[in-house]
Amino acid sequence: MQIKSVNLETVCGITSTLPENDKPEIAFAGKSNVGKSSLINGLMNRKAYARTSAQPGKTQTINFYNINEMLYYVDLPGYGYAKVSEELKAKWGKMIEKYLRTTKQLKIIFLLLDIRHEPSANDKLMYDWIVHQGYEPVIIATKLDKINRSQKDKQIKLLRTGLGAKKETKILPFSALTKQGREEIWDCIEEALGF
Numbered sequence: 001m002q003i004k005s006v007n008l009e010t011v012c013g014i015t016s017t018l019p020e021n022d023k024p025e026i027a028f029a030g031k032s033n034v035g036k037s038s039l040i041n042g043l044m045n046r047k048a049y050a051r052t053s054a055q056p057g058k059t060q061t062i063n064f065y066n067i068n069e070m071l072y073y074v075d076l077p078g079y080g081y082a083k084v085s086e087e088l089k090a091k092w093g094k095m096i097e098k099y100l101r102t103t104k105q106l107k108i109i110f111l112l113l114d115i116r117h118e119p120s121a122n123d124k125l126m127y128d129w130i131v132h133q134g135y136e137p138v139i140i141a142t143k144l145d146k147i148n149r150s151q152k153d154k155q156i157k158l159l160r161t162g163l164g165a166k167k168e169t170k171i172l173p174f175s176a177l178t179k180q181g182r183e184e185i186w187d188c189i190e191e192a193l194g195f
C-alpha cells in the first residue's frame, strides 16, 4: 500500500469518549515496549511519527492515525508496565477493553509479542480475551533482528505453544530495524480490508 497521508486524528485518554469512526480500523495491542508504535511507523513509512521510547509506558492513550483518509491504525497503550500504579493499570485495561467491546470498525487486531521471549501471563490473558470478544488476532513476533535466523522457527513455535494459539493463527515475524516481514503484514491488511 502506498502511504499518501498520515494524520494523528484522535487521542483518547482515560476520560475521553472513543470516536465513532466511519473507516476500517486496525489495532495494535501488546505489552509495553514490545514495539507497537515502531511497527506503526514501519507501516506508515515514517521514521518517528508515532512516538517510541526505550522506556516502557510511552503510549498512554489510544491514538487513532488516519491513513490515506481510508483507514485507521489504532495504537493501544501497552499492558504490564510495572512502574505505573495498579489503579492506572486497571484504568488502561478498562480503556482497551472498552475500545475492543465498542468499536464497530475493527477489522484486524494485531497482538505483538517479542520473538525472544515466551508469552507472559498477561499476553495469554490478552490473547484469550481478544478471542473471547470474537476476534481472530494475528500475532506479530517483533524484534526479529535480535535473534539468529536459525532460531526463528523455534521461537515462533514457542509463541504459539505459550499462547495456546490455534494452528490457523497467523504468526508473522517483523523487525522495525530492517523492516523484514513488512510485506507479509501488508498482505494481511489488504486481504482483511479487501483492497
Ligand code: GTP
Binding pocket: 030, 031, 032, 033, 034, 035, 036, 037, 038, 039, 051, 052, 053, 054, 055, 056, 057, 058, 059, 060, 076, 077, 078, 079, 142, 143, 144, 145, 146, 174, 175, 176, 177
Ligand atoms: P509502549 O508505548 O510503551 O507500550 O511501547 P511500544 O510497544 O509502542 O514500543 P516502542 O515502539 O516504543 O518500542 C520500544 C523500544 O523497542 C524502542 O526502543 C524501539 O526502538 C525498540 N524496538 C521496537 N521494535 C524493534 C525491532 O523490531 N527491533 C529492535 N532492535 N528494536 C525495536
Ligand code: MG
Binding pocket: 036, 037, 038, 051, 052, 058, 059, 075
Ligand atoms: Mg507505544
